[in-house]
Structure formats: structure tokens, C-alpha cells
Amino acid sequence: MNSSKPKILVTGSAGFIGSHIYDLLFGMGYEVYGVDDLSGGFIRNVSQKKFFTKLDLRDRTKTATYIEKIKPDIIFHLAADATEGRSQFTPFSAMDRNIVAYKNVLIPAIKCGLKKMILTSSMSVYGAQQVPFKESMMPQPEDIYGISKMSMEQTTRVLADVYDFKFVVIRPHNVYGPRQNLSDPYRNVVGIFINSLLHGKSFYIYGDGMQKRAFSYIDDVAPAMVKAGFKKECEGKIINIGSDEPVTLNDLAETVLKTFYGGGAGVPKKILPKHVPDRPREVKYAYCEHKVAEKLLGFRSKVKLSEGVSKMTDWAKSIDKQPFIYLTSLELDHPKTPKTWTAKLI
Numbered sequence: 001m002n003s004s005k006p007k008i009l010v011t012g013s014a015g016f017i018g019s020h021i022y023d024l025l026f027g028m029g030y031e032v033y034g035v036d037d038l039s040g041g042f043i044r045n046v047s048q049k050k051f052f053t054k055l056d057l058r059d060r061t062k063t064a065t066y067i068e069k070i071k072p073d074i075i076f077h078l079a080a081d082a083t084e085g086r087s088q089f090t091p092f093s094a095m096d097r098n099i100v101a102y103k104n105v106l107i108p109a110i111k112c113g114l115k116k117m118i119l120t121s122s123m124s125v126y127g128a129q130q131v132p133f134k135e136s137m138m139p140q141p142e143d144i145y146g147i148s149k150m151s152m153e154q155t156t157r158v159l160a161d162v163y164d165f166k167f168v169v170i171r172p173h174n175v176y177g178p179r180q181n182l183s184d185p186y187r188n189v190v191g192i193f194i195n196s197l198l199h200g201k202s203f204y205i206y207g208d209g210m211q212k213r214a215f216s217y218i219d220d221v222a223p224a225m226v227k228a229g230f231k232k233e234c235e236g237k238i239i240n241i242g243s244d245e246p247v248t249l250n251d252l253a254e255t256v257l258k259t260f261y262g263g264g265a266g267v268p269k270k271i272l273p274k275h276v277p278d279r280p281r282e283v284k285y286a287y288c289e290h291k292v293a294e295k296l297l298g299f300r301s302k303v304k305l306s307e308g309v310s311k312m313t314d315w316a317k318s319i320d321k322q323p324f325i326y327l328t329s330l331e332l333d334h335p336k337t338p339k340t341w342t343a344k345l346i
């Protein structure tokens with residue numbers, strides 16, 4: 001390992017995207033540390049256990065002690081409660097795991113001489129504006145998760161200006177692929193669909209299924225995020241990263257079924273998707289333009305949905321069905337709370 005290279009910290013390094021980022025950086029020969037509380041990540045995703053620390057970043061004192069020990073030059077911040085659709089029902093979790101945990105990392109890191117923050121934000125900051133979302137649009141989040149990400153972005157911009165560190169804001173969208181948490185009934189629609197089929201059950205589609213998203217394969221997203229962390233041209237920029245192939249949820253369902261069962265006739269009748277009412281504040285059309293990523297990073301997403309779903313299905317079959325794990329209770333409950341969660345239908 002080259003000691004003249006910067007020291008890097010990846011938060012959320014046992015999670016889906018964070019573990020891929022960690023491995024890419026480690027493979028490039030960096031001294032790279034990983035931290036995660038394993039609330040949504042898995043130790044099986046951690047390739048370098050001796051550089052890994054299990055820590056809840058909501059704990060301000062322990063996090064400061066950890067950061068003072070590592071003294072990272074660069075941080076890729078991915079730790080989060082990313083359950084966007086649930087965030088209206090678990091706002092403490094969204095705020096604490098996103099805004100508070102981020103502040104707990106950022107402030108001691110600044111004190112220790114942080115040079116660059118690569119903040120993983122989200123497409124959710126755009127809300128329900130005209131698609132495709134462009135980086136030049138003013139954030140207008142529709143949900144608590146989006147509000148938390150917007151706050152993290154703005155905190156970064158202000159503190160970077162005052163304390164003179166560099167930053168890049170990445171806004172990925174609908175990322176999927178191997179290592180994604182299949183046990184989460186609240187998010188990761190591709191994973192929920194595939195895991196339901198592994199259980200021999202049908203899956204649920206909220207609303208009419210005509211919501212549009214561009215599902216982005218991890219092998220397109222993670223390398224672009226790493227590249228953005230090192231390119232001078234990306235400093236101070238906001239960059240959308242993801243696929244240019246918007247599809248409806250119904251299209252996604254068809255692709256998953258076709259991949260899993262090898263075509264229409266092979267799909268058992270009891271497995272056909274069931275439609276349930278919309279989730280409160282779910283944005284109907286949400287996908288991004290990627291001209292900034294194309295210009296700054298030469299980025300073009302390459303993996304088509306059918307290919308990505310096929311690779312993810314192979315991986316999911318290799319680890320086999322996973323139990324869906326629900327919270328014991330939501331922080332707020334309401335008649336609008338999706339029945340899929342209250343009645344544990346997924």
C-alpha cells in the first residue's frame with residue numbers, strides 16, 4: 001500500500017453501494033477504512049475486516065473518537081437510512097441516520113484536516129419536477145428522506161466554503177445489483193420482487209404500476225462515483241449518476257418474472273403481481289438526465305435492465321431466499337400506512 005496516497009474512509013461500507021465503493025478503492029491500492037453499524041448492511045459484504053469498524057454514527061462521541069483516530073483525507077459518505085417511501089412513517093430514523101450521523105462524521109473530520117467529501121445524496125431531492133431531472137433544478141423534495149439529503153447537501157456546501165475542503169455531491173438513482181439488502185420490505189423494489197419469487201410468492205405493486213424509474217446497475221454506478229471522487233473537474237459539482245432507460249414498474253415486474261421463470265408461459269398464475277393503493281407522496285415520474293456526468297466523467301450507463309436483472313437474479317439465487325425483516329413498530333402510524341407493511345404482506 002502506498003503511504004503517500006490519501007487515507008480514505010467509506011461510511012456505510014457494509015451496505016450495498018458502500019461495499020462496492022470500498023472494494024474499488026481498496027483494489028486501487030488506497031489505505032481505506034470502512035465503518036457501518038450493520039443496521040442495513042452485512043458483514044458478508046466486508047472484504048477487509050481488519051480495516052472495518054462497527055459503529056453507530058449517531059453516537060457523536062464515539063464517532064468523533066473514531067474519526068480522530070483515522071484522520072481521513074477523503075470521505076465517501078454512504079451511511080444512511082435510505083428507506084425513502086417509509087421515511088414519512090420513520091422520520092426520526094431518517095433525520096438521525098442521515099442528517100445527524102453525517103454531521104457527527106463531518107465536523108470532527110474537518111477538525112482533523114479533511115480534504116474532500118464525496119457525499120452520496122439522492123435523486124429524491126428533485127421531488128416531483130419535470131423529468132428528466134437536471135442538476136440545475138432547485139431541490140423540491142416531496143418526502144422526509146429527500147429533505148434529509150437536501151439538508152446534507154446544503155450543510156456540505158456551507159461548511160466547505162468556510163473550512164476550505166473540497167466536495168462532490170453525487171445523486172444516484174434506483175441502484176440495484178448483487179449485495180443489495182434483500183430482507184428489506186420497505187425499499188429496493190428489484191430486490192423485493194426477486195426475493196418474493198425466491199419465497200414462491202407474488203409481489204405487490206403500489207398504485208397502477210405506471211410510475212417510471214431508471215434502474216441503475218451497480219457496475220455502472222460505483223466506478224463512476226469513485227472516479228468523481230478523484231477528478232478535479234468534479235469538485236464543487238452536483239452529479240446525477242444512473243441509467244438512461246426509464247421503465248414503468250409494470251415493465252420491471254415483467255422483466256423480473258421473465259428472467260426468473262424464463263418467459264410468460266412459465267410464470268405460475270398465483271405469482272402474478274398484485275396491485276395495492278399508492279404510497280403517500282410517492283413521485284410518479286422520477287429519472288435523471290446525465291449530461292453533467294457525461295461531460296465530467298465520460299459517463300454512459302452500459303448495463304441494460306434485462307442484463308442487470310439477470311445478473312442480480314443469479315446472485316440472489318446463489319445466496320437463496322432471505323427473510324423479510326420488519327421494524328417492530330413504525331414511529332408514526334396512520335390509516336395511510338401501506339397495508340403491505342402493517343399486515344406484513346411482503
Ligand SMILES: NC(=O)c1ccc[n+]([C@@H]2O[C@H](COP(=O)([O-])OP(=O)(O)OC[C@H]3O[C@@H](n4cnc5c(N)ncnc54)[C@H](O)[C@@H]3O)[C@@H](O)[C@H]2O)c1
Nearest residue numbers: 012015016017036037039040041057078079080082174175
Ligand atoms: N440504492 C439506491 O438506489 C440509492 C439511490 C440514491 C441514493 N442512495 C444513497 O446511497 C447510499 C447507500 O445506499 P445503499 O442502497 O447502499 O443502502 P444500504 O442500506 O445498503 O447502505 C447504507 C449503509 O449505511 C449503514 N448505516 C445506516 N445508519 C448507520 C449509522 N447510524 N451508523 C453507521 N452505519 C449506518 C447501514 O447499515 C448500511 O450498510 C445511501 O446514502 C443512500 O441514501 C442509494
